Amino acid sequence: MTNLQTLRRQLVDAGRRTYERGYVASNDGNISARIDDKKIVITPTGVSKGFMKPEDMVVVSMDGKVLSNSKKPSSEVFMHIQVYKDRQDVNSVCHAHPPYATGFAVAGLALDQCVLPEVIIALGNVPLVDYGTPGTDEFYKPVVPLLPDYDAFLLANHGALTVGKDVLNAYHKMETLEHFAHITFVANQLGHVTTLSTKDVKKLTDLRPGFGIRTNVGCVTCEDEDICETPAPNTGTTNNANSDLEKQVTEITERIVKQLNLK
Numbered sequence: 042m043t044n045l046q047t048l049r050r051q052l053v054d055a056g057r058r059t060y061e062r063g064y065v066a067s068n069d070g071n072i073s074a075r076i077d078d079k080k081i082v083i084t085p086t087g088v089s090k091g092f093m094k095p096e097d098m099v100v101v102s103m104d105g106k107v108l109s110n111s112k113k114p115s116s117e118v119f120m121h122i123q124v125y126k127d128r129q130d131v132n133s134v135c136h137a138h139p140p141y142a143t144g145f146a147v148a149g150l151a152l153d154q155c156v157l158p159e160v161i162i163a164l165g166n167v168p169l170v171d172y173g174t175p176g177t178d179e180f181y182k183p184v185v186p187l188l189p190d191y192d193a194f195l196l197a198n199h200g201a202l203t204v205g206k207d208v209l210n211a212y213h214k215m216e217t218l219e220h221f222a223h224i225t226f227v228a229n230q231l232g233h234v235t236t237l238s239t240k241d242v243k244k245l246t247d248l249r250p251g252f253g254i255r256t257n258v259g260c261v262t263c264e265d266e267d268i269c270e271t272p273a274p275n276t277g278t279t280n281n282a283n284s285d286l287e288k289q290v291t292e293i294t295e296r297i298v299k300q301l302n303l304k
Contacts, residue, residue: 053095055208055212056070059090062216068087074133076100078103080101082101085099137200142218151168154236162246163254165259193218236265
């Protein structure tokens with residue numbers, strides 16, 4: 042297991058990245074790491090993630106007792122503890138409010154379509170978790186049934202949560218989630234999100250073992266949405282229209298040239 046001082050520095054670095062990318066504002070968000078089976082280290086409450094120091098990090102037991110530091114741990118520490126109890130493979134938890142992902146959470150929309158290959162491989166999809174009051178048991182209890190299968194979550198009307206094998210891995214999943222949400226938002230604004238077929242998705246999920254990815258979670262394909270369409274046959278209408286347009290442009294150009302006495 043990584044030593045405590047290294048974990049403190051990793052949490053500071055992840056917090057700075059989270060803040061600089063605009064995934065949190067003010068003192069929002071919290072990040073933690075597992076020290077061993079009995080202790081975790083977590084970011085303090087009331088301190089901006091962009092201005093933390095290693096000595097600010099708080100060591101907490103698995104029953105929520107503060108074991109070091111004069112600062113208080115994040116008010117959502119029990120959510121982190123629950124994740125570590127339920128997922129022995131998880132060694133870090135990242136909670137933030139990235140704008141696009143949080144926008145989907147506020148809109149009540151899961152990010153479950155098969156769109157980006159890297160997301161399909163790494164996450165499968167990102168479910169929407171029911172709302173719960175932050176800082177209480179209500180906040181993390183809706184996450185518990187989904188923990189065995191997912192590594193990223195949208196928290197209704199609140200933000201996002203990612204888990205990973207280490208601090209950088211959990212943070213990178215937050216980046217992937219927000220990137221996915223941003224691209225999906227843009228595609229929706231442009232009028233259409235094109236999802237991959239079941240066949241294409243199968244090729245991607247077959248790659249997971251090679252990357253050490255444990256999830257078996259799938260996503261919504263074009264077959265699921267009944268939108269797998271083949272292009273309409275070319276009837277020549279478009280070509281004829283283009284030919285007529287080119288003819289009109291040529292005629293107009295010739296008239297302009299004559300008027301300018303250039304021909």
